[in-house]
Amino acid sequence: MNSRLAVVKVLSQVTLNGRNLPDAIAHYSDVIDENDRSFIQAMSYGVIRFYPRLQFIAKQLISKPLKTKDQDVLLLILSGLYQLIEMRVPDHAAVSETVKVTKALKKPWSKNLVNAVLRNYQRQAATINNKLDKNAEAKYAHPYWWIKLIKTSWQENDRWQKILNANNINPPMTLRINTRHIERENYLTQLKQLDITASAGKYSADAIYLDKPVPVNVLPLFNEGKVSVQDEAAQLAAVLLNPQKGERILDACAAPGGKTIHLLEQESDIELTALDIEESRLQKIQENLNRTGFKAKLLAANAFEPVSWWDNKMFDRILLDAPCSASGVIRRHPDIKLLRQEHDIAKLVHDQAQILNALWPLLKPGGMLLYATCSVIAEENTLQIQHFLQQQTDAALQPINTDWGLQQAAGKQILPGEGGIDGKNGMDGFFYALIQKQ
Ligand SMILES: C[S@@+](CC[C@H](N)C(=O)[O-])C[C@H]1O[C@@H](n2cnc3c(N)ncnc32)[C@H](O)[C@@H]1O
Structure with a gap:
């Protein structure tokens, strides 16, 4: 399949069918030429990353909105704009190769439209860029509700703007x-x-x-x-939990097992239980265990309901890498911008609280629980932990004395991009709180 046509197909899967980017690309893997894979991947990820901005630009250039059945033509236009703005494709090739795809889409009527929009963009880029600065969704390339949510958590020092900008940079x-x-x-x-x-x-x-x-x-x-x-921020989990020889440890939301394996690399002589609610994702942990040669007990179970899986033996340490908004890893998974919905956040906050409270009785007195999210939203992080500490009188927050992250009222927050080398991009956004049972 022509690579630019493949990009339109992948983008349709994400924007119309709600598939995530890796699944959407995998869906076409049989028809994608191996040599085109990285181009298709770069362009699909890029268009989704800048989707709100590209949509705004297209709106300035298309006089009559396209019908729902012609969204593929709109996606083609967005991918053409992306090539002109962000990719190192010569402008003439970006335009002519994009226009050619109208034939493959079997929509020859759209040839002149696609051509005119891309050429008009080239002529009007300066004017459009001026307008773009006055529209928050276009400027930050995030849906408005995401901007509002991140702004609420990070008003101080305009950190919200830095976070939004960091989300738009290719991760290392x-x-x-x-x-x-x-x-x-x-x-x-x-x-x-x-x-x-x-x-x-x-x-x-x-x-x-x-x-x-x-x-x-x-x-x-x-x-x-x-x-x-594995991202460097994610690598800090195993170090903070600090597994010791002979201990019983629970990795409560473990798949695909990045942190599970790191715990075993830190100390292989532990009795490690790796649990995840999604049975299919346990397979990923098993593959990682096979590749690295470590062993752990795998359980497909719900962390909410220990009664259905727990053997009544207390754990010395628990890692809770909780399901979250993933707002700290938008740069790696830009489809989150479009696939996540505003109302998901309250449900996630509720689930995190429920898992925390359900696992707490499984921890030995003196034991440590490390709560982690790849989120930058206060409700999922510092506010969640403050609330937990108010409820559990035998829980004592431990200091995290490190030279990374921002100290929060409870826990430590890494913002996306922190710790870059020579001006390059650093870590994912992550939150950690270490709690000891009294
Ligand atoms: C942030 S990911 C974990 C990443 C993993 N710790 C790693 O480092 O590779 C969160 C995981 O929580 C799992 N999960 C969500 N709700 C759960 C629940 N109620 N019980 C157990 N696992 C759950 C999801 O299936 C997902 O795999």
Whole structure:
């Protein structure tokens, strides 16, 4: 399939059928040429990332709104605009190759429209950019409700604007090295020998930032399970939970198992239970265990209802990497902007509270619970923990004394982009709160 046509198909799956981007791309994997895959991926992710802005621009240039049945033509126009604005495709090729797709869509009537809109954009770019600055959705490239929500949590120092901007920047590919097996410096040298430029992360002793993403199969020791792909902020969980030899540990929302494996890399001699409500996602944990050679007890179960799965033996430590809005990882999953709905947030906050309260009795006195989210929304984070501490009199918040993150009333918040090296993008947005049972 022509790559630009494939992009329109993928975008339709996301915007009309509510599929997420990886699933939408996988849906067409049989008809996509392997050589086109990264172009299709870059363009699909890019159009979704800037969707509210591109839609605003298209609106300025299309006199009569397109009918619902012609949304594919609108998506084609958005992808053409994206190429002109953000991609290093020569302008003439961006226009002519995009216009050609009207034939493949079997909508030859739209040829002149697509051509006119893209050419008019080239002529009117300065005027349109001026207007764009006055419309929040277009300026920040987020739906209005997302802007409002993030603004409510981060008024001070205009941090909300920095967060919105950071959400629109391509994230780095970050690795986690099993430093029990190989020293980070040594691995960096191996990468250098392969002409893969990279640097060490500042906060996780195991993190390496690649200058450019590469397929995992070219990474030394990946197949041997000594190297994994994981954002640096996510790598801080296992260090904070600090597993000790012989302990019983619960990873309560574990799939696909990134943090499960890191806990085992930190201390392999633990009795680890990895639980997730989605049975299909447990398969991912198993694949990660197989690749890395570790063992854990896997349970497909609901963390709300320990009575249905718990063996009545208390845990020394619990990691609760809670289901959340994922507002801290929008840069990696830009489809969240469109697929998440405003009313989802209250339900997530409710579920997080329920899981926290359900798991608390499973923790030994003296034991530690680490609450984590990849969110930047106060209700899911510091407010959630403050509320929990008010309810549980035997819960004591522990200080997190680190040089990363912003101290909150309860817990520590990493904002997206923090900790970048040489002006490059750093970590995902993450929240951590460490609580000890009295
Ligand atoms: C943020 S993800 C976990 C990521 C994982 N810890 C990692 O590092 O790879 C949250 C997970 O919680 C699971 N989940 C959601 N509700 C749950 C529940 N009630 N009980 C158990 N797992 C749940 C989801 O299926 C999802 O896999």
